[in-house]
Amino acid sequence: MDASLLEQSEKCIECGICVKQCAFLKKYGTPKKIADNWQVHDEASLKMAYACSLCSLCTAVCPVKIDPRQMFLEMRRYAAASGRADFSAQALLMNFEKRGTSRRFSFYGLPVGCDTVLFPGCALAGTRPQRVMQLFDHLQGFFPNLGIVLDCCTKPSHDLGRSAYFHGMFAEMQQYLAGHNIKNILVACPSCYAVFSQYGKRLTVRNVYEILAREFWQSEPQLPAAPVTIQDSCVARFEKSMQDSVRKLIQARGVAFEEMKHHRKKTLCCGEGGGAYFVAPELAGNWAEMRKSEVAGKRIITYCAGCAHFLGKVGPTAHLLDLLFDPAAVLAGRAKVAKSPFTYLNRLLLKWKFKRKIEYGFSRERIFTCEE
Structure with a gap:
């Protein structure tokens, strides 16, 4: 806990790049400000960390390569270990x-x-x-x-x-x-x-x-020409090989795609991350609003079932496995999802x-x- 707070306090240059990207940080301040003001006996400080989506976008855009996500995770661990965390809001999860x-x-x-x-x-x-x-x-x-x-x-x-x-x-x-x-x-x-x-x-x-992605997949004939777009999971934002494989598979099925502004390493959370939507739905929901502006009406393909569920509110969304095994149904909006x-x-x-x-x-x- 102390090491994470010290890193943010000493290394964060308060450039504001991460704050610009994140509704949570816009509300609570730069990582340095949060670290400097965090009080171990303050209930508000303990609860604040649970409003973070733990999506690591702040880490991805940081010019000095610090990891604010780890600080918020350590804050949660401290709250839980000390018996002061209230998980009633996350009971469903x-x-x-x-x-x-x-x-x-x-x-x-x-x-x-x-x-x-x-x-x-x-x-x-x-x-x-x-x-x-x-x-x-x-x-x-x-x-x-x-x-x-x-x-x-x-x-x-x-x-x-x-x-x-x-x-x-x-x-x-x-x-x-x-x-x-x-x-x-x-x-x-x-x-x-x-x-x-x-x-x-x-x-x-x-x-x-x-x-x-290492095998040959037959391109499906007579599919709609409209391109899809890809939602990279925030958990996999640093997994380039996984991201490459996903794009290779989509192309192999004969489906064109266009990238959103935030993709791969700088992808956006769908809103599910870290269970933040249970305690701060207005902050977690901001991710979906940002995604909606970038999707521009395209069908979303993702390789995370959680993203597929949450982004279904933004627009037509399907899992990559749906596209692989039944591309025609997916692109026609007929894929069965429970x-x-x-x-x-x-x-x-x-x-x-x-x-x-x-x-x-x-x-x-x-x-x-x-x-x-």
Whole structure:
């Protein structure tokens, strides 16, 4: 905590570049001002950090290469560890995570000889279960003994600062996988990719888009000529290889695209980031308004299920896997996407199908839970 505050206080030159980009910083001031005025016993200081989207745009545009996001995350961790964080506003998010790690919704299926698993994430499994199954079937051509893990990476708790709970849950997952000789995790969710990349030290994480981009995809004939645009996930703003693969796949399907002003490293948050919309919807909602002005009526393609949901309010939005497996339906606006509460039913049905899909050498439903 002290190191993060000191870095912002000493290195921030208050140029205002990050403030110009961000409604949160426009309200609270430069990173230096926030660091200098932060009071450990002040309730307003503790609550303020939860209004940040943790999207790292401030980090991306900073001319002196400091990381304000880390300071806000450390503030959250301090609030949680000291028992002074009030998570009542984020109850919906925490319950979503809790269901994902529960015995009812989780499933690990590891065939004999399996060293690689697909980890699709919570949102994709609920909104697009058919794409998860299509993706699994497709990846089996590369990994014949591919396993499946339906679980939550617990990034919500990570971003809320609930470090003890996050590390406990993630460590148990990693220990189980490594203990069953799993070496590779294939993820479709940028948030899962970020978590496994940073904390999955005993595992190698790969995103499915880089794998898919290495093969030949037939260009789809007679698609609409109107270009789409691409929403890069803020969690993956520094993942150039992932971004390149996404664009290669879109082009491979014969779809033209035009970039928005804020893309790749300088992409905008969709509004979901950091759970800020639960405590500061007016600030989180500003991201969507900025996106709306840049989209200019184009269809949005994204590789984050959360972005696909949140930006659906801005304009027609589809997930990249929808475009890969059924481009005509996507561009005609006919792609099927479930919404809550049906997403939970979809996850249960997907689990049921995977349990019966192939023969597993090892399988489990997760019963472990971690006390904070």
